[in-house]
Amino acid sequence: MMKFRKVMAGLAAAATLFVGMAFGAGTADAVDTADELTDTQIRITASSADQFKFGDNGTRTFKYAKLADYNFDGNNKPYLTTTTGVDQETIRTALTEAGLTPDANMDPFTWLGSQDAATIEGTNWRQFVENTNLQGLANHDITPTSSDEGRTLTFDFTKTNPGDRGLYLIIDQSGDYEAGASEGCTITYHKMKAILIGTKLTDAEKSLSTGSLTIADAVWGDIARDAAVAVKSTKDEVCKPHPGFTKVGDDGTTGLQGAVFSVYTAKDSSSATNDSDFKNGALANPANIDSTKFEAYNGFGAADSKTNTLTSGTGGKVDFGVLPTGTYYVYESTMPTVTDNSGKQYLTSFRAVLKVTVTEGTQGQAGTYTIEDLNNHGLLTGDATNGYKYRNITSIVHLPLTGAAGTAMFAVVAMLLAAGAGVTFARSRSVKRALR
Template sequence: MKMRTLLAGIVAAATMLGGMAAVATSAQAADVTITVNNSQSGHTYTPYKFANLEVDANDPSKVEVTTADGWSDAVKTAAGLDDAGNATPANKKLYASNPAAYVATFNAAQLRGFAHNLLATGKTVDGTATSGTDGKSASIPVSGEGWYLVTDSFTKDGKPTTGVNAIVATTINGHTGDFKVVGDAVTGQGNIQALGQFNAKNENAPQPPTKEVKLGNVDVNGKSASVGDTLSFTINVPVPANAAGYDEYPFTITDTASKGLKMPSTSEYKITDAAKKDITRLFTITPNGDAANGTTTTFTVTDPKNTPQYAGQTLVVTYNATVTEDAINAGSVDNSATISTNNGASGNGTTKVYNYGFSLTKKDKDGDTLKGAVFQLYDESGKRSISSTVSTDGNGKAAWSGLAAGTYTVKETKAPAGYSQQFLPKFKVTITQNQNDPAKATVTIEEGDTFGLATESNGDITVLNVKNASQLPLTGAAGTAMFTVVALLVAAAGVTLAVKSRQRVH
């Protein structure tokens, strides 16, 4: 049997899958190409024609299939028609001279197996091998109309790799719209409905998501925030375009937060589609961990049949998380997100938000450290207190941590026993993020408080206590301030004496 006449409907069934959709172009046979939708960068698509297809001149509803020269043995082996194959003895005999006609009778599952088994070893390329580009169509020039094996080769882990084959039919005598195509969703071809295209079967890993983090309306990724701040996170999640070709497409987003972030309850997450419609209900949200150790949260499409409708869209996950004291030792809170599909896991989309601290040393005029001085930290205005009071320890140290870069006001509220409660310093400290190494910051103060008791050198802050006005520094503004204070004290004493004198006269 040299030729097999087929109904067009059978051709559609036979060529609907597998990386194996029926494919054509509107060009005539002299200028035929195969279009690969959603081609992948780093992949090379190479065409080999194993059969000829021709519309029956007497009945255009029928197609004639003949095996291409040199392909008979390879097609027999792949189709199970050889001596060791699983075809029935009757079919082995019937299709011995034209095994491609037997393949044209296959259902989707059989054709998937045939595509997997068909080898191009020792065969000549019938067209031009073409490189892909992620997310874009690639056009493969072929030597003429027919039924093609298209191989997909790429490098994985440094080694040459061959992916899943495609079985592809081109135009038939230039016809493009006369034959119905039903794509095989099992192999990602479910959205193929007409001649002229097939979807790349072998995908690269999904494109990584991107992450954003804000404090209010300010982008703080790579910047800083304080313990107690509530940060707003956004994950932009691209859904692979070729998900449209599948009936079911598993899809999971994994969000990993370092220790120091108190994550929200599951009901506080929100997921929206490209039209900003809330689709949170389509996901199962599963948290694991806590702020003290770090939290991993997964967002899994509950029913994979829901994924294809979002193919090519960017989904958006939003939530708020609070910085806790667990972030202090680490110096930052880190957050990353990945996407997992049936083609593997993506790279990470990440954010990092730092926090800093500073300390001071309390001394007397002789340079001895003082214990028991009490300080309160305020915002730059000096009106809003930050955390509780801090007392100097046995080494005269007082410290603050978990702070964002910025300017703060430090007030001593109580001097150590035996020291003046009247001459208490108040000064501003500025924390500046190092632009070359954002994990580090520099600490500076203003010239000092009114009394000149606070000084800074290379980030080391020293604050003095005095027992009386005579021990105040006598330089610059501090000296002027001291004389002003003394003058006021003298004036106050004078007023007191005058009042007492008048009391005696009366």
């Protein structure tokens, strides 16, 4: 046993490997001012306090397992032994699955310290740490102390049992935390990866660990013992677009306030008939959109009074806010009022029946959206970049003269002309009869 205890080159190699391994190391931003660590404390540091938040006002919760104790040979050089009460076979199996072949007759951690650097460097340490049975050993609760700025968490093992100096496995028990980065963009911090980290040793003890793990911008350590750690991203940044359009009158410029729009989503997003089903249903029975195919999108308004309706505001603006990826169907349920005392009314047959398609952007890229007029009247103009507009009209003479809508207008005019010709023909025959 003493022979293995004195073979410290392998243990030093293992300790070094706990730093960065083959994944590369990262350096951190300036961190919170914190007290010097004792030799029974472990500290993790992040560039943003949001990385440690969970829930409305809480901090992530953790469990831990003390896997190994520090022991010292006659020359005061450290070596590891599995902590009393920890199943050595669980450690040994996890090492085996990570690509090592530990001696069945030795303490697995002491055996690990006896290996040369070449053997250790070929080990899949992330697989070791993520071993389900190994993580199952972390069944002791621990509440870290957060710094005033919230960017460091300090775990104190002085008063824990098991505690004191040694090698610890720390497991985050919390899930995703969503933090707004800017309007329309959301950063989601995911559950931290498991951390294998040791408390610090003095220089005289050939420092195996400093007890401090630094996490660079939105990334976490793999297996670590000091500030130069392996880094892996655990955040997603999703940017949701801010759809909207402007409701305008006959002239295409004057904003119309007070129009009400009902917003729905399709229950079966894959159905090829959603567009026609919504359009036909909305026009046939606007007060009762088919509930077997569409459901109200109650995403607007105050938290305690959510609704699926939007009303055009000052200047005719219709603002959807930020919307997740998806397809939304919009029906103009209440048309605006003509306010020029002319007695005119906006034609209900040309109300807005729209399809809004939203695509989120990822990793800081802006999201996009499109709006489509399902009736294809030609009254919707513009795009997401320059702004969409939808016109309400009081007469078909205000319909655009191109495309399907223009053709429809000419068809209407042709019918009027035909009707006029019919009247003229009838009158000419009656005149001829009178002359006889």
